[in-house]
Each structure stands twice: as C-alpha cells, then as structure tokens.
Amino acid sequence: MxxxxxxxxxxxxxxxxxxxxxxxxxxxxxxxxxxxxxxxxxxxxxxxxxxxxxxxxLVGGVARAEAERVSLRGDLPRDEREFVAEVVRAVAAELAFTPEQLDRVTDPADAGAREGDWGRVRTVLAAVDAYVPGMSGATVAFVARECFGYLxxxxxxxxxxxxxxxxxxxxxxxxxxxxxxxxxxxxxxxxxxxxxxxxxxxxxxxxxxxxxxxxxxxxxxxxxxxxxxxxxxxxxxxxxxxxxxxxxxxxxxxxxxxxxxxxxxxxxxxxxxxxxxxxxxxxxxxxxxxxxxxx
Missing domain, CATH: 3.40.50.1820 (Alpha/Beta hydrolase fold, catalytic domain)
Structure with a gap:
C-alpha cells in the first residue's frame, strides 16, 4: 500500500x-x-x-495578534528584517501593485518611505490586505519569518x-x-x-x-x-x-x-x-x- x-x-x-x-x-x-x-x-x-x-x-508567540504586531513593527534582528523585506519586494513585483494603489494604503507615518525602508514593507503588506481578496499581508510576513527561522x-x-x-x-x-x-x-x-x-x-x-x-x-x-x-x-x-x-x-x-x-x-x-x-x-x-x- x-x-x-x-x-x-x-x-x-x-x-x-x-x-x-x-x-x-x-x-x-x-x-x-x-x-x-x-x-x-x-x-x-x-x-x-x-x-x-x-x-x-519564530513569529513572536502563539497569539496571532502579537505575531502580527511583531511583524508589522519590524522590530527584528537585522538579518531577519532584511530577509522579510526582500520577500515583500518579490511579492510586490509579482502582484504588480501600481504607485496609485500603494499611495492609497500608505499610513501617514510611512509617507515618503523608500525601497528598503520598513515603512515601504508595511505599505506593501497593507496593499496585500486591500487588493488581494482572501490574502493577508500578515500571512506573507508570518511565512517569511518561519522560513528564515527554519533556514x-x-x-x-x-x-x-x-x-x-x-x-x-x-x-x-x-x-x-x-x-x-x-x-x-x-x-x-x-x-x-x-x-x-x-x-x-x-x-x-x-x-x-x-x-x-x-x-x-x-x-x-x-x-x-x-x-x-x-x-x-x-x-x-x-x-x-x-x-x-x-x-x-x-x-x-x-x-x-x-x-x-x-x-x-x-x-x-x-x-x-x-x-x-x-x-x-x-x-x-x-x-x-x-x-x-x-x-
């Protein structure tokens, strides 16, 4: 069998x-x-x-809310932070968000954030939430951080x-x-x-x-x-x-x-x-x- x-x-x-x-x-x-x-x-x-x-x-605890806060804050070791940021760039390229879409979901605190800034990461994750039904930016961050920890x-x-x-x-x-x-x-x-x-x-x-x-x-x-x-x-x-x-x-x-x-x-x-x-x-x-x- x-x-x-x-x-x-x-x-x-x-x-x-x-x-x-x-x-x-x-x-x-x-x-x-x-x-x-x-x-x-x-x-x-x-x-x-x-x-x-x-x-x-690997993602900041069992509770989803706490894991999400850790991920969105970007309060991570430098190498993990860079790993997640690169994943998010790849996701943004795959989903082809327009500048106008990103502008609409950018938090005022992250306005003007450049590629590589954590504010830009938060904006892309917010765009996933807003424009991809059934998909969440938190899931992208969770899986990226799990992969980093495992690897x-x-x-x-x-x-x-x-x-x-x-x-x-x-x-x-x-x-x-x-x-x-x-x-x-x-x-x-x-x-x-x-x-x-x-x-x-x-x-x-x-x-x-x-x-x-x-x-x-x-x-x-x-x-x-x-x-x-x-x-x-x-x-x-x-x-x-x-x-x-x-x-x-x-x-x-x-x-x-x-x-x-x-x-x-x-x-x-x-x-x-x-x-x-x-x-x-x-x-x-x-x-x-x-x-x-x-x-």
Missing part, C-alpha cells in the same frame, strides 16, 4: 496534530469527491508529523527534519504533500536527510509553497546544491497566483525549467487564498494524488 505523508505549515490557534490531520483528510476526501473519484486510502495510511509547537516563537536555526531545522523523516512509513512507496513552510521542509528532508535516501516517492506535491522567494533560494544554496531529490519520481507544485506566498513558483526559480510540473491555475475562494483546506479540496490535487496512488 502507498502511504501518504502530510507536511504542515503554521498551525492555527488551538490546533494540534489530531485536529490538523482530520482537517487535511476531510479536505482531501472532498477533492476526491469533487473529481468523481473513489477515496483509495484509509486514515491509517496517512501520517502527519507534528512540530507546530516549535514554530510559534538559519540549525538545531531547530534538524529537530523538525528528523521528526518528518522518522514519521514516514518504514517500507513501501510514500506520497509527500507539503503546504506553505511544509513545502520547504518536505523538499529539504527529501533532498538531504539520510533517512530519505531509501524512500520511494512517486509524487511530491507542494501547495502554497514559498520556494520561489529569492532569499529562500539563496539560503538553500548555502545548505546544499539545489536539485530534484533523488527519491522523487514527479514533483507537482500547485498554486493560486493570488496566493502571495507562491510568488515566482518553483519551476525555473528553485529548479531548472522543466523539472517541476507547475499547476498555477488553481483559484481558491476569496476567504482563504493560502488556506490548505482549499488547496486539498481542489479536484486537480485529487487527480494528481489518485494517479500516483494508482502507479
């Missing part, structure tokens, strides 16, 4: 591993039903390694990678699904972890992946040579173009053109462009998982 490994991003408040797995499975089954496909897996075939408790300190804290990275690697089935093929920060973690584990060298992964499917962000790519370059993980038969990257976390995609940014199958036609509802439940409930995702399970 083919196993399924779910690699998550930031947890919602009050969510734990049981609740998150249930949410993912309900959404994935909904995608199979929408595609007119039978659900060919049981709950016990699906594993979700849990590291949500290790992520809260620069070797102890945290090793702890998370070990947990993901050891959660995989001991034998047989496994499909790996990664969302948001989980997409970055899934790539790293498959690319570098010793335990993953013997895996058989017919499909790596990433959703809402921040793998096209320039500072993420540079940080990965400092850790290892970028390439398709040897265990992976096929990599599909699914994204909603209005999900700002996915700016740049994966094919042609992280990896050479033609390496990754980019599925950029997903349109998630306006109440959650980056939401995992909408990605998983898309019939396109179900089709790719079903095809891999059949193989």
């Amino acid at each position: 083919v196993g399924i490994l779910l690699v998550h991003g930031r947890s919602r408040p009050l969510f734990g591993p049981v609740e998150m797995k249930e949410q993912w499975l309900v959404a994935l089954r909904g995608g199979f039903e929408a595609a007119g496909l039978e659900v060919p897996f049981a709950d016990e075939d699906v594993r979700l390694p849990w590291y949500g408790g290790n992520l809260s300190h 620069t804290d070797a102890r945290l990275r090793q702890m998370i990678d070990d947990g993901v690697a050891h959660a995989a089935p001991a034998s047989g093929p496994v499909i790996v699904l990664g969302h948001s920060l989980g997409a970055l973690i899934a790539y790293r584990v498959l690319r570098s972890h010793p335990a993953a060298r013997s895996w058989d992964v017919p499909l790596l499917l990433t959703m809402g992946a921040p793998l096209g962000w320039p500072p993420v790519i540079r940080a990965l370059d400092r850790l290892e040579t970028r390439r398709l993980p040897a265990a992976v038969g096929s990599w599909v990257n699914v994204r909603d173009p209005r999900d700002a976390v996915t700016a740049g995609g994966v094919d042609g940014t992280l990896l050479p053109v033609g390496t990754v199958d980019e599925e950029a036609g997903v349109v998630n509802p306006d109440d959650g462009r980056h939401a995992i439940e909408y990605y998983l409930a898309d019939p396109l995702v179900a089709g790719h998982v079903a095809a891999a399970l059949e193989r």
Whole structure:
C-alpha cells in the first residue's frame, strides 16, 4: 500500500496534530469527491508529523495578534528584517501593485518611505490586505519569518527534519504533500536527510509553497546544491497566483525549467487564498494524488 505523508505549515490557534490531520483528510476526501473519484486510502495510511509547537516563537508567540504586531513593527534582528523585506519586494513585483494603489494604503507615518525602508514593507503588506481578496499581508510576513527561522536555526531545522523523516512509513512507496513552510521542509528532508535516501516517492506535491522567494533560494544554496531529490519520481507544485506566498513558483526559480510540473491555475475562494483546506479540496490535487496512488 502507498502511504501518504502530510507536511504542515503554521498551525492555527488551538490546533494540534489530531485536529490538523482530520482537517487535511476531510479536505482531501472532498477533492476526491469533487473529481468523481473513489477515496483509495484509509486514515491509517496517512501520517502527519507534528512540530507546530516549535514554530510559534519564530513569529513572536502563539497569539496571532502579537505575531502580527511583531511583524508589522519590524522590530527584528537585522538579518531577519532584511530577509522579510526582500520577500515583500518579490511579492510586490509579482502582484504588480501600481504607485496609485500603494499611495492609497500608505499610513501617514510611512509617507515618503523608500525601497528598503520598513515603512515601504508595511505599505506593501497593507496593499496585500486591500487588493488581494482572501490574502493577508500578515500571512506573507508570518511565512517569511518561519522560513528564515527554519533556514538559519540549525538545531531547530534538524529537530523538525528528523521528526518528518522518522514519521514516514518504514517500507513501501510514500506520497509527500507539503503546504506553505511544509513545502520547504518536505523538499529539504527529501533532498538531504539520510533517512530519505531509501524512500520511494512517486509524487511530491507542494501547495502554497514559498520556494520561489529569492532569499529562500539563496539560503538553500548555502545548505546544499539545489536539485530534484533523488527519491522523487514527479514533483507537482500547485498554486493560486493570488496566493502571495507562491510568488515566482518553483519551476525555473528553485529548479531548472522543466523539472517541476507547475499547476498555477488553481483559484481558491476569496476567504482563504493560502488556506490548505482549499488547496486539498481542489479536484486537480485529487487527480494528481489518485494517479500516483494508482502507479
């Protein structure tokens, strides 16, 4: 039997591993039903390694309001601040905000802020809130800071990678699904972890992946040579173009053109462009998982 490994991003408040797995499975089954496909897996075939408790300190605490205040203040160490600012510049370029749009959402305290100033970062995040239904600037900042923490804290990275690697089935093929920060973690584990060298992964499917962000790519370059993980038969990257976390995609940014199958036609509802439940409930995702399970 083919196993399924779910690699998550930031947890919602009050969510734990049981609740998150249930949410993912309900959404994935909904995608199979929408595609007119039978659900060919049981709950016990699906594993979700849990590291949500290790992520809260990366964005300033468990409470969303406090994390948002930390992010918008920009009261961060210099290297983290520069990382987030570069991510925000890439997002602004991808979403192509006009000067007039930015002027309309600029706080008076940030008027006249230049490229590279934190006031400019706040303005772009406010533009995401104003002009991209279902997407928030806080989400962009959260994910950027999570990526920075994971990529620069070797102890945290090793702890998370070990947990993901050891959660995989001991034998047989496994499909790996990664969302948001989980997409970055899934790539790293498959690319570098010793335990993953013997895996058989017919499909790596990433959703809402921040793998096209320039500072993420540079940080990965400092850790290892970028390439398709040897265990992976096929990599599909699914994204909603209005999900700002996915700016740049994966094919042609992280990896050479033609390496990754980019599925950029997903349109998630306006109440959650980056939401995992909408990605998983898309019939396109179900089709790719079903095809891999059949193989």
